[in-house]
Amino acid sequence: MSSLKIERESVTESIKDAVTDHVVNKGGIVGSAAAAVAEAAHGQLPGTSGKHPISAVVGTAITGGRKNAGTKGYLAAYLQQLEDHPLRTKMLTAGTLAGSQELLASWLAKDRNKHGNYFTSRVPKMAAYGALVSAPLGHFLIWLLQKIFSGRTSLRAKIIQILVSNLIIAPIQNTVYLVAMALIAGAKTFHQVKATVRVGFWRVMRVSWITSPICLAFAQKFLPEHTWVPFFNLVSFIIGTYINTVTKKKRLAALRKKHFGDGRDSRDSRAPGGSAVGGGPRPGPVGPEDYPSMGPNPPY
Template sequence: MSTVAAPRKVNPLLAAYLANLAAHPLRTKAITSGVLQFFQEVLATHLAGVPARRVPKDAPFYEHALARVKIESKAPKMTLYGMLVSAPMSHALVGITQKLFVGKTGLAAKVGQLLVSNLIVAPIQIAVYLSCTAVINGARTVDDVRKTVKAGYMNALRVTWMTLPLTIVIAQRYLAPELWVPFINLVQFVTGTYFNTKMKKIRMAMDAKKTKKDQED
């Protein structure tokens, strides 16, 4: 008597997300990136110990509520960054990388694709990310942006080099294909929160140093 394996059941929400990703890849990625960047910004603000914004006592209730949970103007700005910068850039770079290796499935192709992702795609993404977050977090001059990028670039690149290959290996070996995208998004959310937290701490240290210097002068 032969038996037929039951088809794998997929969560309806996950199935709907994957269907939208297939039908409208850029739009779905933009919305996903925007939402994740919003929560990433709020979480990083808490983790970095950024003081809550002071609001007037007679301000509306919602302003006090937003200040208490540290949702400031930077959160929607990071949402716009995710939707208008990060997602389109990632979509284009990954698309170019895939076209370079289309139809190639051997070990050399896999290694080559990993090298391109780590040595070309990741450095570009990190430089753009750190530059944008520097501006969003208060950098107002090119020199401020350059200093912020320089302070966090190699650390961010090292973390990416450690996590990206491991993430791909875990996804391919232990997860069903329909779970790869959510898993990679989760890893990117965690590493992005870490980067953003570090940048906020660096920015606060730079501001404190500048304030101290101004007071001494």
Template sequence: MTSLAKLNAQYVQYIIKYPLLTKSITTGIFCGLNETISSILTGEYKESKILGINIKHVISKKLVKMIIYGSLIATPISHYLYYIINNKIFIAPLTSKQKVLQILTSLSTVTPILSACFVSWISLINNYTPGKEDLSTELKRIKNVVSTGLKKGYFSVLKTSLITSLFALIVAQRFVPPELWVVFFNLVYFIMGTYQNTKLKNLQKLNRK
């Protein structure tokens, strides 16, 4: 067994034993990398003075917020939605028709919900700064930021997510061994998330000009 196969087998064991925790940690790490790469690509650098020298970096509150999003928001939502679909609605063994219905159910429910959560969160961390207004005013500001973000970026993100998810499922079924599916999909969604985050950052930069 190769080193990669051993690591994958160990990871799958953790997924089975500690599903939500393992997924949360994995997604949190990938979201952190996602934010780091997209910040570099869009030139969102910070400057810190260390030993009298100004150093550019991408470590920011946004990075922490993306890790929080991946670990504590996206992962629990997807984990429990997929659990309902795979264990309550469609119970193995499945016929070919049921497998198709299972995929369509996932694409028509989980994907739109996660896309809305992603766009809303990105909009908030890029365009909302807590003020000193009363709670009602702050909630209205949050609503406006999220509403604007969804209007401008939701359907683009949803389209990309649907196409990527469908393509990934087809590729996985034909070319990827089942024991490598978890790693494969993590990699696919990491690349997709980085692309979407970068696209949204650039779009929101244009909107602020």
């Protein structure tokens, strides 16, 4: 068994050396990146252990480059906070990303409130959802998932972990997400909330099943466990901003069509009395198209 381990380590070292000797010498951005990863993999990059070379290289780049390697930069300070105060840091991160996502999507879609501002009432509501609901739920579920699979690093265990994430954790997170989105969108009754979950559940699950295995496999391979939740939040922020922007644009287009007809210029939506675009009362009951969607909560 020990000889097999030694042989495996020798193969790993050979691959690392090959990257250093052949890919790096080609120069350019790819060569420089490969050189940094190979150096971090050997533990030769200051302030790194060699256990997570890719995240080490990214962290070094974010915190000032090689000249500041080994010093306490912003990312290093954040990771330290994650270790010392995991739940608090995740709540602040998720709240900031959720609120920022709603604000950014409103700006990209030109979705203003009745006062002409992009900072709508949904921004603080989404921030509260991220901090008080999404982060604690994700923290607990990820802790439970990691505890169940603690010390199990085989390929079979990783595949089972992905399946458990997608078939058990994802439905829980996405159901809570849809309930919260319905309430933020203005649902008043249990029937409206139930209809929201029924209409949106499988659509959100499909997105989750596409993104979750890729992101979880990446985290399993390259990231320390305490960084998983912030990483998943970042992925959700990127995907969710796109979905949120598209959703808002479709809603605004539908409102323009309903109130002004197909042939009217979009500038008419700013005419006096045009309550539909930019935050005025929406026609009809709350429906899936009215959600302040930030994209599916990643089922990780």
